[in-house]
Amino acid sequence: MNHHGNRPPGKQAKPLAQHPARxxxxxxxxxxxxxxxxxxxxxxxxxxxxxxxxxxxxxxxxxxxxxxxxxxxxxxxxxxxxxxxxxxxxxxxxxxxxxxxxxxxxxxxxxxxxxxxxxxxxxxxxxxxxxxxxxxxxxxxxDDHHWIHIDPMTGLPNWLLLRDRLDHALAQAERVDTTLALLFIDIDRFKAINDAVGHIEGDRILGEIARRLQQEVRSKDTLARLGSDQFVVLLEKDGTAEAAQVVAERLQEALEPPFTSEDRYLLLTSSIGVALYPGDAEDVETLIQAARSAMFMARKKGPGRLAFVDHRLTSRLKEKYRLESQLSEAIHLPGRHFALHYQPEFDRNSLRCTGLEAMLHWKHPERWQQSPNHYLDVIARLGLGVRLNRWMIQAVIADHRQWSDGASPLAQLPISLHLCEAHLAQDTFDSRPLDHFLRHLGTTSFDWLTLKVPAQGLGNDLDMAAHMLKRLEQLGIRLAVEELGSTPVDIAWLSRLPFHKATVDARLARAHRDGRRLVEASCRMLNSLGIEPVIVGVDDETVATDMEATSARLVQGDLYCPAMSAKALSAWLTEHQPPEE
CATH class of the missing domain: 3.30.450.20 (PAS domain)
Structure with a gap:
């Protein structure tokens, strides 16, 4: 019997050459x-x-x-x-x-x-x-039409594609009334480097530059190459001056690591000009030209500089960056750069000092006249509020301990200080909640300490804030609300939170048409909740006159006594505190 009778004609066993792997x-x-x-x-x-x-x-x-x-x-x-x-x-x-x-x-x-x-x-x-x-x-x-929009050397959009995106972006910005920012980037002294390493190697370095810049640009923005060593970034979604400055600084930082060419290390920098729509220009050609002109202004100042079309804007942002750098340096060495001053709080009927508020004093020769409270938004944006807050708490505890050990009458006065909002959200750099930090300070009692919670901190995650406030209350710390009236607050929540005081800024009386009524209504509401109102910001006789009709008993401001050092405060209290009746 033929065992192969059912096999199709011509089919034999597969040779090795036809094995599937081969x-x-x-x-x-x-x-x-x-x-x-x-x-x-x-x-x-x-x-x-x-x-x-x-x-x-x-x-x-x-x-x-x-x-x-x-x-x-x-x-x-x-x-x-x-x-x-x-x-x-x-x-x-x-x-x-x-x-x-x-x-x-x-x-x-x-x-x-x-x-x-x-x-x-x-x-x-x-x-x-x-x-x-x-x-x-x-x-x-x-000759695919898509590739006429791409720069072959870097793979980035070229001028044709950038022009198309700019047209679309400007039309969209005009419809929804938003701003755009255009960054014109020129690689400093690239021609000299290109001549030194050769054009083929120079092209490779340009490709590396493009890759580094692309990594710092958000997916919603456009990085394009105009030719030679010039690039453009279009910021569509967040085209503010501040956002443009942040992106420009990231782009410049991306070029800081040396570029390698055979056995050489090449250091490259970029000059960047920024134009804003619609403030600096309202059409594509003018916007590009404005950004290019700003780049030339930046380059005149030296390599690695940034300039805006509006010179005043460049100066303001430069000053903003300088302030942030100074604050960051100071907060990382607070004992060297800051001191605590104390401003008394008064019973306006008896003019007795009823408490003290600890305030930061910046020792900086140019900044000392303004309280660091003036820079709280900057400090919060830098993510340094918790660090500074903890230093303040430790400094206040040290002063109070010294007063207690020396039997100073200052030790009998309650002390309050500002609490940064990040502490309420438990958003700390070391994931260490505030109550845990306080427990390890070696203090047996906190009944003399009041922490002033910013009203805006009660407008976010109230459940988390309430949890932290109750834990602080268990430590014996008293709690106050700061700047009530400047931020909407849920009254029902306020009534359930463990506050015993709240500050109301006297300047509200001047900031609103019915300001005096607003201040008085706030005081009456607080009194009805069992929360003592404190009128703050009473800095001159005019403001004091506005506040005469309010039902608040406690006041604070430069008219009564400015903030002063602990040493000066001790002498002041001895001289000015009326005897108890």
Whole structure:
């Protein structure tokens, strides 16, 4: 019997050459699509001839190199997820257009397809990259209209695409009445570097510059290359002067690490000019020209500078940056830069001092006249409020301990101080809640201490704030609300929180048409809740006259007594405190 009677005619046993593994290998090697396999670290382990032709390199020059070395992409490069990541959180396959840079310096447009390779447990172990050139059947490159909008050297949008996006952005900004910012970037002294290293190496460095800048630009913004060593960033969603300054500083910082060229280290800086829509210009051409002019102004000041079209705006932002730097330095060494002053609180009927408020005094020779309270918003934005607050608490405790040990009458007066909002939200740099910090200060009693909670801190997460306030109350600390009337507060919540005092700013009487009624209504409401109102900001006779009709008993302000050092306060109290009746 013929055991092969059911086999189709001509079919014999498959030879070794037709084994599936061999067929797969032949397909990989002979494909006209460039193919690359990488390991989990993104380094090339296998390539075919088609990819070597696209990349202009042989196999020895590709194996072991990171895959991203051989193309430029507008999309950030995606790494494989680690073992702790969710596989679903990273796309396993995608495609995108890239530019592959050949050995002759030319860049060719390529469609890159990426497939993640999984092991038997479905964990990523590498990737398969397929590179398809845009060519006709005869091998000629397609003149795809998309690529006329792309700068071939960096892969960034060129002037044509930037112009299109600018037109759209300005039309959108006009419709919704928002602002835009345009940053014009010039790489300082790049021509000299280009001449020194050669144009091919200079082009490579320009590509590296573009990659560094692209990493600092948000996905909603546009980074484009205008040609030579000039770039432009369009900020659409947040086109304010402040946002432009932050982005410009990030871009300049991105260029700070040295660039390497063979055995040389090259230091590059950039001059950046900023123009704002609609303040500086209302059309594309004028906006570009305004930003370019501002860049020239920046360059005249020296390398690595930033300038706005409006000189006054440049000065204001420069002063803002200077203030932030000074505050940051001071807060990290508070004992050297700050001192505590104390301002008395009075019973306006008897003029007896009923308490003290601890206030910061900045020793800075230019800033000393303004209380650091004037800079609280800046301090909060820098994320330094908790650090400064903790130093204040420790300094107040040290002063009170010294007064107690010396049997000073100052030890009998309650002391209050401002509590930063971040402490309520338990948003601390070391994840250490305020009550834990206080417990480790070695103080047996806090019944003399009042913490003044900003009213705006009660407008956010009230549940979290209430939890922290009750924990502070358990330590014996008394609590007050600061600047009531300046921020909306839920009265029902206020009645349930453990406050015994609240400050009302006397200047509200001048800031509103019915200001006096507002102040008095606030005082009556507080009294009805069992919360003692304190009128603050009584700095002159006019304000004091406005406050005469209010029902508040306690007052504070420079008219009665300015803030002073602990030493001066001791002498003042001995001289001015009336005897008790």
């Amino acid at each position: 067929l797969v290998k032949d397909a990989f090697e002979q494909s006209q699509t460039g193919m690359v396999i990488t390991d989990a670290d993104g380094r090339i382990t296998m390539v075919n001839d088609a990819f070597c032709r696209i990349a202009g390199s042989d196999r020895a020059e590709t194996t072991g190199w990171p895959i991203e070395h051989f193309f430029v992409s507008l999309r950030p490069f995606s790494r494989l997820p680690t073992s702790g990541d969710s596989a679903q959180a990273t796309a396993l396959s995608w495609q995108q257009e890239v530019l592959c840079r050949q050995s002759d310096g030319e860049s060719v447009p390529v469609l890159m397809l990426v497939d993640t390779l999984l092991d038997e447990r479905s964990n990523p172990r590498g990737r398969l990259y397929s590179f398809v050139r845009f060519t006709t059947p005869s091998g000629e490159l397609l």
